[in-house]
Amino acid sequence: xxxxxxxxxxxxxxxxxxxxxxxxxxxxxxxxxxxxxxxxxxxxxxxxxxxxxxxxxxxxxxxxxxxxxxxxxxxxxxxxxxxxxxxxxxxxxxxxxxxxxxxxxxxxxxxxxxxxxxxxxxxxxxxxxxxxxxxxxxxxxxxxxxxxxxxxxxxxxxxxxxxxxxxxxxxxxxxxxxxxxxxxxxxxxxxxxxxxxxxxxxxxxxxxxxxxxxxxxxxxxxxxxxxxxxxxxxxxxxxxxxxxxxxxxxxxxxxxxxxxxxxxxxxxxxxxxxxxxxxxxxxxxxxxxxxxxxxxxxxxxxxxxxxxxxxxxxxxxxxxxxxxxxxxxxxxxxxxxxxxxxxxxxxxxxxxxxxxxxxxxxxxxxxxxxxxxxxxxxxxxxxxxxxxxxxxxxxxxxxxxxxxxxxxxxxxxxxxxxxxxxxxxxxxxxxxxxxxxxxxxxxxxxxxxxxxxxxxxxxxxxxxxxxxxxxxxxxxxxxxxxxxxxxxxxxxxxxxxxxxxxxxxxxxxxxxxxxxxxxxxxxxxxxxxxxxxxxxxxxxxxxxxxxxxxxxxxxxxxxxxxxxxxxxxxxxxxxxxxxxxxxxxxxxxxxxxxxxxxxxxxxxxxxxxxxxxxxxxxxxxxxxxxxxxxxxxxxxxxxxxxxxxxxxxxxxxxxxxxxxxxxxxxxxxxxxxxxxxxxxxxxxxxxxxxxxxxxxxxxxxxxxxxxxxxxxxxxxxxxxxxxxxxxxxxxxxxxxxxxxxxxxxxxxxxxxxxxxxxxxxxxxxxxxxxxxxxxxxxxxxxxxxxxxxxxxxxxxxxxxxxxxxxxxxxxxxxxxxxxxxxxxxxxxxxxxxxxxxxxxxxxxxxxxxxxxxxxxxxxxxxx
RNA sequence: GCCGGAGUGGCGGAAUUGGCAGACGCAAGGGACUUAAAAUCCCUCGGAGCUUGCUCUGUACGAGUUCGAGUCUCGUCUCCGGCACCA
Numbered sequence: 027x028x029x030x031x032x033x034x035x036x037x038x039x040x041x042x043x044x045x046x047x048x049x050x051x052x053x054x055x056x057x058x059x060x061x062x063x064x065x066x067x068x069x070x071x072x073x074x075x076x077x078x079x080x081x082x083x084x085x086x087x088x089x090x091x092x093x094x095x096x097x098x099x100x101x102x103x104x105x106x107x108x109x110x111x112x113x114x115x116x117x118x119x120x121x122x123x124x125x126x127x128x129x130x131x132x133x134x135x136x137x138x139x140x141x142x143x144x145x146x147x148x149x150x151x152x153x154x155x156x157x158x159x160x161x162x163x164x165x166x167x168x169x170x171x172x173x174x175x176x177x178x179x180x181x182x183x184x185x186x187x188x189x190x191x192x193x194x195x196x197x198x199x200x201x202x203x204x205x206x207x208x209x210x211x212x213x214x215x216x217x218x219x220x221x222x223x224x225x226x227x228x229x230x231x232x233x234x235x236x237x238x239x240x241x242x243x244x245x246x247x248x249x250x251x252x253x254x255x256x257x258x259x260x261x262x263x264x265x266x267x268x269x270x271x272x273x274x275x276x277x278x279x280x281x282x283x284x285x286x287x288x289x290x291x292x293x294x295x296x297x298x299x300x301x302x303x304x305x306x307x308x309x310x311x312x313x314x315x316x317x318x319x320x321x322x323x324x325x326x327x328x329x330x331x332x333x334x335x336x337x338x339x340x341x342x343x344x345x346x347x348x349x350x351x352x353x354x355x356x357x358x359x360x361x362x363x364x365x366x367x368x369x370x371x372x373x374x375x376x377x378x379x380x381x382x383x384x385x386x387x388x389x390x391x392x393x394x395x396x397x398x399x400x401x402x403x404x405x406x407x408x409x410x411x412x413x414x415x416x417x418x419x420x421x422x423x424x425x426x427x428x429x430x431x432x433x434x435x436x437x438x439x440x441x442x443x444x445x446x447x448x449x450x451x452x453x454x455x456x457x458x459x460x461x462x463x464x465x466x467x468x469x470x471x472x473x474x475x476x477x478x479x480x481x482x483x484x485x486x487x488x489x490x491x492x493x494x495x496x497x498x499x500x501x502x503x504x505x506x507x508x509x510x511x512x513x514x515x516x517x518x519x520x521x522x523x524x525x526x527x528x529x530x531x532x533x534x535x536x537x538x539x540x541x542x543x544x545x546x547x548x549x550x551x552x553x554x555x556x557x558x559x560x561x562x563x564x565x566x567x568x569x570x571x572x573x574x575x576x577x578x579x580x581x582x583x584x585x586x587x588x589x590x591x592x593x594x595x596x597x598x599x600x601x602x603x604x605x606x607x608x609x610x611x612x613x614x615x616x617x618x619x620x621x622x623x624x625x626x627x628x629x630x631x632x633x634x635x636x637x638x639x640x641x642x643x644x645x646x647x648x649x650x651x652x653x654x655x656x657x658x659x660x661x662x663x664x665x666x667x668x669x670x671x672x673x674x675x676x677x678x679x680x681x682x683x684x685x686x687x688x689x690x691x692x693x694x695x696x697x698x699x700x701x702x703x704x705x706x707x708x709x710x711x712x713x714x715x716x717x718x719x720x721x722x723x724x725x726x727x728x729x730x731x732x733x734x735x736x737x738x739x740x741x742x743x744x745x746x747x748x749x750x751x752x753x754x755x756x757x758x759x760x761x762x763x764x765x766x767x768x769x770x771x772x773x774x775x776x777x778x779x780x781x782x783x784x785x786x787x788x789x790x791x792x793x794x795x796x797x798x799x800x801x802x803x804x805x806x807x808x809x810x811x812x813x814x815x816x817x818x819x820x821x822x823x824x825x826x827x828x829x830x831x832x833x834x835x836x837x838x839x840x841x842x843x844x845x846x847x848x849x850x851x852x853x854x855x856x857x858x859x860x861x862x863x864x865x866x867x868x869x870x871x872x873x874x875x876x877x878x879x880x881x882x883x884x885x886x887x888x889x
Numbered sequence: 890g891c892c893g894g895a896g897u898g899g900c901g902g903a904a905u906u907g908g909c910a911g912a913c914g915c916a917a918g919g920g921a922c923u924u925a926a927a928a929u930c931c932c933u934c935g936g937a938g939c940u941u942g943c944u945c946u947g948u949a950c951g952a953g954u955u956c957g958a959g960u961c962u963c964g965u966c967u968c969c970g971g972c973a974c975c976a
Contacts, residue, residue: 247893247894248893248894249892249893249894249970249971250893252892252893252971253892253893253971253972255892256891256892256893256971256972257971257972259972259975261975261976263976283976284975284976285976286975286976287976298976329974353974354974354976355974355976356974356975356976358975359975359976360975360976363976364976365976366976367976371976372890372974373974373976374976443975443976444975445975567970567971570970570971571971571972671901671902671913671914672901672902672914672915673901673902674902677895677902678969679901680900680901682900682901682914682915684900684914684915684916685900685901685914685915687915688913688914688915689914691914692914694928695929698929743905747905752901752902752903752913752914753902753903753904753912753913755913755914756902756903756912756913756914757912757913758913759912759913759914760912760913763913830909832908832909834908834909834956834957836956836957837908837955837956837957837958838957839909842909874956875956876956877908877956877957879908882908882909883908883909883957885908885956885957886956887956887957888956
């Protein structure tokens with residue numbers, strides 16, 4: 027071994043070794059019965075796969091470092107581990123690159139994958155690349171199409187018109203995040219709402235199950251579960267019909283509304299319908315007025331409406347009330363129409379004030395009075411007034427009683443509603459999965475027959491950024507014979523949302539090379555059923571709803587297709603925090619990269635720069651650190667160690683260059699210790715320090731032995747409990763500090779030292795794998811360190827035989843004394859009371875009582 | 890507005906079930922080694938006070954429960970994240 031820690035040489039050496047030896051290969055999938063191979067448990071460790079944008083960033087580094095520690099640790103604990111990686115390879119940036127640089131999206135994507143794969147390997151991540159998944163390959167997206175067809179057969183896929191963000195210049199749909207201040211992010215044209223035919227997955231069919239399933243997500247962070255529940259947005263209420271009235275009285279026409287507050291139904295003073303409600307066009311005479319409301323639909327805070335000129339009747343009161351069209355009423359939720367109770371709904375209140383509509387109080391706070399001059403709606407629950415036979419009811423009781431009454435009278439019925447909408451998957455883009463549908467003039471919509479899958483993306487297209495999807499220009503792709511009648515037909519040119527790709531990739535990993543989902547149907551002993559669900563999923567919080575919800579939906583669909591037996595895809599979820607760093611701004615040159623700031627001055631103009639706030643690393647703020655540069659300067663092990671040490675994984679991590687040096691110093695310290703003792707017979711082999719030997723050890727050796735066992739316990743607990751690697755690493759640093767000040771004087775001391783060093787390396791291995799391997803080898807360790815089991819501690823040897831007893835008087839620390847561990851309470855009490863200092867403090871005062879906490883403290887309470 | 894989460898030294902962060910606040914690291918200061926520097930090693934390091942090893946004080950703020958509160962309860966403030974006309 028070298029005197030100096032040459033990280034580059036070491037890291038390359040061990041990466042090659044692992045690869046040559048196939049150390050990261052997944053063990054063959056054992057049969058499901060008899061509990062797997064000899065009772066060995068499986069562990070599926072998964073990190074969210076990246077979009078191949080070109081280079082990995084610090085967010086990836088952190089995500090993958092966390093996952094790698096878990097995977098390596100679990101393997102050392104003897105688990106059968108699956109730890110795969112792949113590429114979320116479809117997406118808009120590839121198309122933009124094609125438009126800008128003229129390089130084909132496929133070429134651009136695969137080149138990026140090649141580079142990023144090297145970067146991941148350079149980090150020393152233990153992926154089984156045999157299971158790599160690339161979503162833009164036909165072998166993969168074929169199954170998106172198959173899945174689409176299967177859902178289509180079950181009526182879970184349908185086509186309907188809906189409003190989308192449309193850029194007239196680019197002739198394409200834009201995602202919400204691509205609309206900036208109402209304009210296209212690429213060409214700055216004004217974005218319009220356009221009604222477009224789109225394909226939808228019927229996720230609402232699983233709304234209730236997805237909601238119920240939330241209660242079983244015990245291994246997920248509470249806030250993510252809360253966000254999912256919130257997103258699904260279940261509410262219970264009543265649908266009620268309000269007949270329309272004309273001069274002659276009640277007509278046959280009914281206006282159906284949905285409300286969660288039937289207890290306020292006696293307070294209805296008007297009704298509102300959405301501008302897109304079918305009745306709006308029929309009822310309103312002045313089309314200009316209606317169009318003005320339509321133009322303000324769903325956008326502005328300001329509430330505006332127009333009277334339809336028609337009335338409806340509240341069947342509970344027989345009151346005739348006006349019907350309005352209002353911009354704030356959503357067509358997509360409930361029935362697109364509402365009953366307005368201005369006294370008890372703030373939105374209705376504002377609207378009523380604006381248009382001079384009556385406000386009728388029907389709920390008063392419990393023990394309160396009716397307020398004659400309302401300044402705002404009272405939205406709380408209370409006691410009913412002005413509500414006929416329901417007067418005096420509490421809101422909760424009235425909700426039930428009125429709902430029952432409405433059902434009895436057949437005015438309406440109880441109803442559950444959800445906020446979640448069906449998932450629109452159509453994208454007018456090239457670089458995505460073609461939707462396997464054919465349009466025939468004679469036969470209409472015809473699904474592509476399963477045997478014709480995959481529908482392959484054509485390569486003979488050009489990328490101009492104009493005229494919409496390039497697929498429209500590929501005649502070879504577009505023109506097709508109808509599978510039903512054989513006549514001329516056209517293919518669907520929309521592609522699927524890329525969230526489809528990422529909704530089941532974790533299932534694809536289970537299948538190694540051949541992603542044949544169909545052949546897995548009803549196979550209870552399939553490798554899918556062996557590995558799924560994922561035991562630990564790790565990724566960013568930004569996917570708290572979309573990706574995670576879609577994956578839960580897909581897993582249930584796959585279950586109903588017989589592909590998988592689990593309901594939930596991810597047993598435990600760890601959402602890691604963001605990687606942040608301070609920002610720098612020059613008055614002339616705007617944001618600056620860290621290397622553009624020297625001594626607080628801008629390197630371009632020498633002006634004083636301003637230190638901005640600490641923010642998530644981003645290219646736009648230029649507060650980024652390049653992983654490549656960091657690996658070059660300190661090595662992958664240091665980079666990994668720091669990103670795990672600086673904060674617990676779920677919390678944001680503030681990047682600190684000085685902190686990185688600290689991690690580097692620590693590794694060098696360990697290196698120095700091993701180098702120092704290597705020539706002096708550092709013994710690392712075997713388990714020679716068993717309990718009986720300990721009796722012969724010197725006090726210092728015995729103390730080091732104890733510290734070692736305590737550290738194994740602490741590190742194991744910290745990892746097992748909640749992956750708090752920061753405290754695990756801190757414990758290792760403590761042990762190393764003790765080793766470093768240890769001076770062996772005889773054979774036994776050396777043995778104790780060897781034992782401590784050996785275990786330090788073992789525990790360091792998941793965090794700094796190359797480093798640990800190199801020193802393991804240098805100290806005579808045989809084979810890879812990862813082929814050894816994680817160390818165990820001996821509870822007897824970890825136990826302190828003396829503890830520091832704290833003595834308090836009235837809860838304040840007054841003395842500390844060393845006492846034997848396990849000292850009986852009464853003895854502890856006596857010792858505390860006899861302590862010179864304590865006696866002095868007590869000064870003969872009356873002792874009210876003495877509290878003894880075993881092994882911790884004695885508190886003397888004075889009168 | 891609603892739903893989450895957080896608030897501890899100069900900084901990142903530790904503190905099983907309520908039981909020594911500040912582990913570990915960074916920064917800073919002092920010292921050793923060196924012709925000098927770097928590296929390394931040793932010491933100090935929440936605040937205040939003095940008799941220099943002790944006292945008081947201290948975990949956003951204010952109450953409370955308790956022998957004892959960073960931790961539990963109630964109220965207030967601030968920050969971050971998500972959702973937001975969902976009837």
